[in-house]
Amino acid sequence: MSEKIKEYPGHPLSEQDISTGKVLTTKWRPKARYMYAAGVAISKFLEELKNGRIVGRKCRKCGRILVPPRMYCEWCFRPTDEWVYVKDTGRVVTAVISYIAADRARLEKPEIIAVIELDGASPGMGILHKLGEVDPEDVKNMKVFGMRVKAVWKPPEEREGSITDILYFRPLKEGEE
Template sequence: MALLEKVDKNIEARAWQGEIPIQSRYTCGLAGEKFFREIMENGRFAGTHCAECEYTYVPPTIYCERCFAKLDEWVEVGPEGTVQSFTVLLVAPDGTPLEEPDILALIQLDGADSVLVHRLGKVGLDELAIGMRVKAVFKPKKEREGSILDIVHFVPVNA
């Protein structure tokens, strides 16, 4: 039966349309709560430091994934940092061309060992370089809400 009966006309093939009705509400977590509050309230970056592994996590974690120690040593990092890599996006996720290119970068904040993903702004495409020095631009304090978008973007230090 399986081999003998096949859908051989496209019009006979049918699909059942549906959706999965979910939405997500993510807490920032214990480490994230401190990280985003520090951005929101003070315009500063906080990381956690593992003395054993000599490694500073930004965004912070409450544990060192390398040695599994509980981390409670908080250090201020940035707001300046170094571009470790970048990409220039010319199309949106749906494939339509972007009016302005979107520049995403991996930024190692001064004092951090891990890198942060964020946007670069106020920079010409011909100026982009790995190793360039950048600094964070925060939204005005009253517009911040404890989100990664409280950082507008990173711009060249000497811009």
């Protein structure tokens, strides 16, 4: 309320006002459905995930290996030249502990989401995925930065050519490459 207006007429809307039809309501469920064409590069990327591999594209001019793959190099503005397989291991670039689900509900078990630079890809390139088997404390105390991780894949028969064919990335074990 402002200084000049001490009281507005009426009362705030209640559930009852709506259920008894005192308030006009209109319902419209948008049926906006799309069939996104993944395109040349991402189709191959998904196909290879099904095979348990991560593929990128190399630009011969700047020498970068782009992951996820693209058919053009955004820096050199020319077509990329060849498919290159990169490893399913890498290094954490940044990470977050998410306590909230996509629908704003509180998660019972918080999730760790991370950007991972993959071995074999150019610096700063790789994958956005979840981290598993990582202590949230290691995120809070920033030990997660640079952490060496490896993909945990779904069993081959369950893969469907999706980013979720990788379940999550886990820390590399001692002596593991």
